[in-house]
Amino acid sequence: MIPLAIGGWSVLSSAGIGRKSLVEPLKRGEAGTLDYGRKVDGLYQEPLPTATAHALVDFDVRQILGRKGTSALDRRSALAMVACGQALEDSGIHVDDSNQQRIGIVLGTTLGSLKSMNDYTRETLVEERPYLVNPLLFPNTVMNCAAGQAAIRYGLKGVNATLAGGDLAFMHVLRYSANLLRCSYADALLMGAVEEFTPHSAWATRLTKAASAELPAGEGAAVFVTHQNGGGNDGKLDGEILSVTTGFTPCTEGSAGIARALEHAIRRTLADANISTADVTFIATAETGSAEEDCVEKQALTAIFGSQMPHRIAVKKLLGECHAATGALQLAALLTLHQENPDLNGRISLICSWMPDGGVGAAVLRGRSRGGPDHR
Amino acid sequence: MNRVVITGLGPVSSIGIGKPAFCEGLRAGRSGISPIRCFDLTGFPHVCAGEVHQFRPESLLRRLTPSAWGRSTLFAAAAARLAVQDARLDTDQVDSGRMGVVMGTTCGESQVAEALAAEILKHGFESQSPELLQQAPGSRLAHGVSEELGATGESLTISTACSASNYAIGYAFDCISHGEADVMIAGGADSVCRWVHAGFFRLGTLAKDACSPFDRNRSGILTAEGGAALVLETLDHALARGARPYAEVLGYGLNCDADHMVAPNASSIAACMRLAQGRARIQPSDVDYICAHGTGTPSNDSVEFQAIRTVFGEAIPPVSSIKSMLGHTMGAASGFGAIASCLAITEGFLPPTINWSTPDPEMEGLDMIPNQARRAEVRIVQNNGFAFGGNNAIVILGEVV
Numbered sequence: 103m104i105p106l107a108i109g110g111w112s113v114l115s116s117a118g119i120g121r122k123s124l125v126e127p128l129k130r131g132e133a134g135t136l137d138y139g140r141k142v143d144g145l146y147q148e149p150l151p152t153a154t155a156h157a158l159v160d161f162d163v164r165q166i167l168g169r170k171g172t173s174a175l176d177r178r179s180a181l182a183m184v185a186c187g188q189a190l191e192d193s194g195i196h197v198d199d200s201n202q203q204r205i206g207i208v209l210g211t212t213l214g215s216l217k218s219m220n221d222y223t224r225e226t227l228v229e230e231r232p233y234l235v236n237p238l239l240f241p242n243t244v245m246n247c248a249a250g251q252a253a254i255r256y257g258l259k260g261v262n263a264t265l266a267g268g269d270l271a272f273m274h275v276l277r278y279s280a281n282l283l284r285c286s287y288a289d290a291l292l293m294g295a296v297e298e299f300t301p302h303s304a305w306a307t308r309l310t311k312a313a314s315a316e317l318p319a320g321e322g323a324a325v326f327v328t329h330q331n332g333g334g335n336d337g338k339l340d341g342e343i344l345s346v347t348t349g350f351t352p353c354t355e356g357s358a359g360i361a362r363a364l365e366h367a368i369r370r371t372l373a374d375a376n377i378s379t380a381d382v383t384f385i386a387t388a389e390t391g392s393a394e395e396d397c398v399e400k401q402a403l404t405a406i407f408g409s410q411m412p413h414r415i416a417v418k419k420l421l422g423e424c425h426a427a428t429g430a431l432q433l434a435a436l437l438t439l440h441q442e443n444p445d446l447n448g449r450i451s452l453i454c455s456w457m458p459d460g461g462v463g464a465a466v467l468r469g470r471s472r473g474g475p476d477h478r
Numbered sequence: 479m480n481r482v483v484i485t486g487l488g489p490v491s492s493i494g495i496g497k498p499a500f501c502e503g504l505r506a507g508r509s510g511i512s513p514i515r516c517f518d519l520t521g522f523p524h525v526c527a528g529e530v531h532q533f534r535p536e537s538l539l540r541r542l543t544p545s546a547w548g549r550s551t552l553f554a555a556a557a558a559r560l561a562v563q564d565a566r567l568d569t570d571q572v573d574s575g576r577m578g579v580v581m582g583t584t585c586g587e588s589q590v591a592e593a594l595a596a597e598i599l600k601h602g603f604e605s606q607s608p609e610l611l612q613q614a615p616g617s618r619l620a621h622g623v624s625e626e627l628g629a630t631g632e633s634l635t636i637s638t639a640c641s642a643s644n645y646a647i648g649y650a651f652d653c654i655s656h657g658e659a660d661v662m663i664a665g666g667a668d669s670v671c672r673w674v675h676a677g678f679f680r681l682g683t684l685a686k687d688a689c690s691p692f693d694r695n696r697s698g699i700l701t702a703e704g705g706a707a708l709v710l711e712t713l714d715h716a717l718a719r720g721a722r723p724y725a726e727v728l729g730y731g732l733n734c735d736a737d738h739m740v741a742p743n744a745s746s747i748a749a750c751m752r753l754a755q756g757r758a759r760i761q762p763s764d765v766d767y768i769c770a771h772g773t774g775t776p777s778n779d780s781v782e783f784q785a786i787r788t789v790f791g792e793a794i795p796p797v798s799s800i801k802s803m804l805g806h807t808m809g810a811a812s813g814f815g816a817i818a819s820c821l822a823i824t825e826g827f828l829p830p831t832i833n834w835s836t837p838d839p840e841m842e843g844l845d846m847i848p849n850q851a852r853r854a855e856v857r858i859v860q861n862n863g864f865a866f867g868g869n870n871a872i873v874i875l876g877e878v879v
Contacts, residue, residue: 149603203733203749211637213586213616216594222673223595232521232672233679240677241739241866244584245616245637250867253736259746262734262869263645266586266616266637274634281652287732305603306611349575350624350633352541363630459612459621461633 103280103374106293106328106343109472110193112185113434115322115421116140116156119166120188124438127420136419139318148301151308156320156422157299171255174238176218177321178298182209182248183255185323186292190256193327195290197257206260206288207249208279210271210295212426214245217300248296260288269388270455271295272429273463276346283330294325295430307423312394320422324430326437338472340437344375344450348463355460361401364462368406368454375466377450382412384439384451386432389416390423398456412452415439429455433467440469447471482654483723483878485716486565486709487817488557488665490538492528492702493803495556497564501821503803504829505851510804511688511700516589517672524679526687527670528702528805541626548587548613551622553705553810554667558623561663565709565721569627578631578659579623580650581707582642582666583809584865586616586635589669623663623707631659640771640806641863642666643706643813644871648730650710660715665707665816668808675701681740683775689806690833691772691799692779692846699773702805706813708820713878724820725875728858729757735868742778742864747785750870754860755789758874762790764858765874767822769815771862772799772831773806782862783841796854798847802832812863812871819859819875828852 112120116139117127130137139154163172163180167187172180186207190197197205213219222243226232241247246264253262261282267274272295279293297303299321307319326340347370351363372379385403389396403411417431418424424431436451447470455463489496492510493503503510510528519525530553535544538556547555558579562569569577585591590613597606616635624633632653636645643666650662678684683698690696716723731753735743755762771782779799786794800818801807807814818829834848857877864870 151604202736206732206734211616213591213614214637216591216614219585219588219591219673220595220598222677223592223671224599226672226676227596227599230521233523233676235673235676235680237677237680240681243673243677244639244866245586246639246865246867246869247739250734250739250869253734253868254739257736259734259736261732262638262736262867263732264637264867264869266583266619266635268615268617270617277632278634278649281649281656284656285652301603302598305606306614309604309606309608310611348632348634350579350621350630352625352628352630457617457621459618460625461617461621 103345104284106280108326108328108340109338110189110327111340111437112188112192113324114158114181114185115431116158116320117421124435125442128435128438131420139422146301150301150304152318155299155304155318158321175251176215176242177300178215178296179248179251181298181323182296183252185294185325186252186256189292189325189327202257202259204260204289205258206262207252207258207292208263208275209249210265210267210275210426211245212268213266214247215242215298216302218242220302269425269428269457270461270463271426273346273348273455273465276343276465277348279328289330291328292325293328294323295427296323297321297424297427311423312392316391317418317423320424322421322424322427322431324434339470340472341467341469344466344468345371346465347371351460353460357398360456360460361398364402364456365405367462368402368464371464371466377466379407381450382452383449384415384436385412386415386417386436386451386453388428388455390418399454436467436469440471444471480655480657481713482651482710482727483713483716484708484710484725484820485721485723486561486567487820488561488564488707489814489817490530490533490553490557490705491804491814492530495532496560501825504818505827507830507832507850508803509832516670524684524686527700529670530704539626542622547622548590549669550583550587550667551618554581554619555622555626557665557705557707558663559626561707561709562627567709572661574628574630576631576660577629578653578662579620579629579633580636580646580662580664581619581623582636582646583616583619584639584668585674587614587618588671590614592671619667638869639865639867640808640811641865641869641871642809644863644873647816647873651727654710654712661711663707664710665813666809667705668703668810670701670703685774688833689774689802691774691802691831692841692844693834694836694838696774696776696779698775700805702807704807704810706810706817708816723878725823726878728874728876730754730873731757732871737868740866742781744781744784747864747870748788750872751785751789754872754874760858763793765795765860766856767795767828767859768797769819769859769861770797770799771864772801774801780840783844794843796828796845796847798829798831800829812861815861816873819861822856822859823877826853826855828854
């Protein structure tokens with residue numbers, strides 16, 4: 103794989119907005135003083151499963167982007183649109199007639215917005231006439247809405263792809279993006295993933311995840327700009343994705359089978375990047391804090407690293423269960439460490455992902471510390 | 479760079495399940511449109527769609543337990559099983575890590591999402607079934623296919639709406655041509671559901687009982703469902719196991735209108751055609767047949783024709799819309815288009831645009847193969863796919879020479 107050079111990024115999560123927003127949560131994580139989210143009562147009229155959750159409670163897209171073109175956006179589209187705009191700005195790329203055909207977006211999701219789909223169905227069931235739905239909201243029910251809306255706002259006419267990968271979405275985004283650049287379908291890409299906090303997502307997490315008592319639902323979006331010819335316009339790099347592997351194992355194999363598949367994916371991606379286990383400084387994990395869930399990852403990592411376990415960063419414990427956004431938040435957390443500590447320049451990190459139905463993925467990052475003034 | 483060929487076709491459609499029935503349906507110009515059965519139609523002025531009433535997942539699937547998966551995944555997995563059988567591919571003989579899956583979709587497990595909405599409405603959020611919630615993610619489509627076939631390579635669901643199957647075929651083509659996989663199963667699936675029917679009606683783009691693309695009086699789409707899957711492999715892999723390829727994937731093009739969420743854009747679509755043709759190293763004059771996106775809405779067909787005219791000038795090849803027969807199968811649509819394109823090449827016929835009666839004066843010079851299939855020698859096909867979000871994807875397929 104040709105390395106994906108990252109020059110420019112942004113992140114939104116319950117911790118805030120922008121490249122500096124993960125600094126505090128990461129410090130708290132190191133200190134072991136976890137934060138159980140924000141008070142979310144009042145965020146929605148519908149009941150929520152927990153009084154606190156990892157939601158960006160004061161997020162208002164109109165305050166950030168204005169009213170024009172934002173009134174019909176659902177929450178995930180709004181989060182993604184803000185992240186895309188900030189990442190693009192951070193990259194220094196100026197979009198104009200000369201380059202807009204060659205700049206695209208690759209965005210990861212679980213299923214778009216369950217709330218948008220459900221609200222639409224609900225209207226057909228409760229309205230006097232079942233077809234009295236709002237036509238302006240119809241595009242929100244489709245999974246590629248966020249990427250399509252962001253393309254319109256920023257004038258990006260290159261490849262526009264949405265990948266429904268669930269917890270593995272961002273690993274797929276990296277692989278898909280690497281292929282687009284390798285085959286020269288694009289010169290630059292906004293690579294990201296998004297998940298929204300709604301009653302629907304919160305209850306889905308509560309009812310399906312073993313760890314949901316300790317780990318409430320969250321939300322987030324992170325977008326990274328990759329360039330065919332290296333970093334952003336100033337040539338400064340935030341990091342390079344050296345390799346990405348995804349795979350699948352039949353669920354008949356159980357959690358031991360998923361652990362073996364994850365181990366295999368990690369070994370393969372380290373080999374593809376020509377990196378030895380001793381070179382890995384950090385692992386951004388998908389740990390939830392539930393022993394029942396975490397045993398898969400633990401088994402895979404222990405088989406590879408034994409007692410020489412690199413330092414682990416568990417973003418879900420800091421930012422909640424953000425499903426499709428998780429992988430992007432893992433990368434954002436690693437890049438935050440590099441941004442804050444230039445001594446880490448060139449160090450190698452591993453990102454792990456897996457899903458209970460058998461999907462596994464891993465990526466290798468070489469972090470850079472580009473220096474220079476921060477935008478926010 | 480490996481040459482990539484298509485060796486297996488798996489259609490699960492309203493006009494036929496499996497290649498022989500589907501091919502016969504295309505040739506006969508059969509309509510798969512019927513009154514909707516999957517939801518209560520009370521209060522809906524329009525009541526027709528392209529449901530696959532004959533679909534019996536348990537009779538097609540070997541490994542998946544139908545009750546554990548949503549309808550769209552069952553369509554995808556059944557289509558994949560049929561495609562593998564059609565390819566005479568013994569999956570046990572393939573290195574499972576070098577067999578991957580890419581499935582496209584618009585609304586994923588829409589019927590599951592609707593069942594959840596009904597549960598919430600009746601008994602509140604906490605009453606939702608965990609089993610249904612686990613069936614809802616879009617990733618289930620590709621994962622269900624991987625599970626059914628025992629494929630352990632990449633397993634990806636692309637959710638770029640109604641052109642998603644073409645994205646899937648394109649990505650599978652790249653993976654194989656760069657040597658990352660020996661075999662890829664590519665295609666797409668979607669299910670008929672209430673909210674999509676209501677949404678298109680409200681947009682004013684839902685036909686009453688017949689979809690008539692390229693007709694002056696066309697009135698819109700009919701929602702539809704199904705699964706389309708194709709087996710892609712390297713030419714060498716195919717020849718080594720004695721398979722007979724239907725067609726070669728010559729290239730594909732992707733771009734984005736970045737203009738409007740639902741209205742198509744002629745210049746952007748023309749640009750996408752040029753991208754695809756450039757990638758496939760062909761000229762417009764090399765194209766023998768265009769398998770159109772052809773939804774039957776006034777705006778799509780007019781914009782698609784304008785784009786074709788821009789790229790092909792006066793020499794427009796025959797253009798037909800199989801959506802006239804199937805309805806709009808959403809994420810499966812360009813997969814069915816690719817299957818029809820393969821059949822056009824190997825069986826030597828052009829699928830018709832049925833329900834056609836009145837010429838549209840704005841489309842002078844367009845041969846839409848009205849109402850009856852036609853014998854023809856077809857070497858190169860352009861398979862168009864456009865979508866909400868301006869996600870255009872066009873695949874070029876050619877005779878294997």
